[in-house]
Amino acid sequence: MPCSHAIATALKANVKVEGLVGDLYTINYLKAAYAEHVLPPVELGSGHRLADDVASITLNPPATRRPPGRPRKKRFFSRGEVKMKKIPRRYCSRCKGLEHNRATCKQAI
Template identity: 50%
Template sequence: MIPCSHAIAAAIKEKISVESLVSEVYSLDRLTSAYRDAIFPICETGLDREHQDNGGLSGVEIFPPATRRPPGRPRKRRILSAGEIKMKNPRKRHVCSRCKTTGHNHATCKAAI
């Protein structure tokens, strides 16, 4: 199991090694042992005994999945993630031309003339 961000933050605060909280299943030794043997694809009809004996599929040509390009012109700018949203320039404060205070303009000014 991999701890959540809250558990990682608590472990860092208590000066506990985060690696000690991660399950042994995610270790590099387990990953390499999982992919040590050859992995063969399976036909739609299943694997016959004769195919298992010679170590794979013989005479079957497997192609990558068919993909299509989406319609339309490609984007020129990439889509920004949530933390990357750029803020526009801060809004300009309204200043009244009659009384020179902020928050309204001369059309809505309630100051005496």
């Protein structure tokens, strides 16, 4: 499976992303994998002891601290989300024209 950088590059180069994915990840291979019977694993004698050992472990979240400084103002975009470009519109207050302001207006007074 290609990483997000490879997908972004493929989209920019107008290459189909499906062509970058290996044959092992296609629907035909998935259907072939489950065409036969899937049997549960054979029980071993030590399986119950291992389950008891895992049940006795208490798992706590990692100890983290808030980082110093002010939180980031710019957020990270999720996968597939793109930032829309803003088109700056400048209007002249004197002639109401676009793309310049009163100080750079070339219209006659």
